[in-house]
Amino acid sequence: MTKIDSVISQAPLDGHYATPEKVLVDLVVENESLGLMDSSEFTAVFSGVKQAGRLDMPSITRYSLRKEIQDKVLSLVNPVLSEIDVS
Numbered sequence: 001m002t003k004i005d006s007v008i009s010q011a012p013l014d015g016h017y018a019t020p021e022k023v024l025v026d027l028v029v030e031n032e033s034l035g036l037m038d039s040s041e042f043t044a045v046f047s048g049v050k051q052a053g054r055l056d057m058p059s060i061t062r063y064s065l066r067k068e069i070q071d072k073v074l075s076l077v078n079p080v081l082s083e084i085d086v087s
Contacts, residue, residue, distance in 0.1 A: 020049050021059040028064070028073050039076060046080040057081070 018026075024046065031037055037045075049055050057077070064073035 019056070019059065020054045021056050021063060024049065025060060025063045025067055025069070025073055028069055028076065029067055032069070032072070042076045043079055046077050047083070050080050050083075055080075 027036070027045070028042070031042075046055070055077075060073060060077065061070065064070040
């Protein structure tokens with residue numbers, strides 16, 4: 001008889017779905033090896049997520065630290081966070 005244990009993960013999830021924070025951090029990880037996007041494209045993606053009100057910085061920070069790419073993620077997110085909303 002084979003026993004399969006569930007995987008314990010600190011990845012940000014919403015039920016069975018990845019949160020935007022997990023997707024964004026994982027996209028940065030994938031981009032490191034595949035070169036999918038340049039920094040301006042990342043800024044546009046992060047900006048869209050921020051405008052949708054879905055940018056949870058504690059989750060992004062925690063998950064990116066765990067994936068050992070916190071500095072890279074913060075360098076891409078900080079320009080978006082420093083934008084001044086003029087509404």
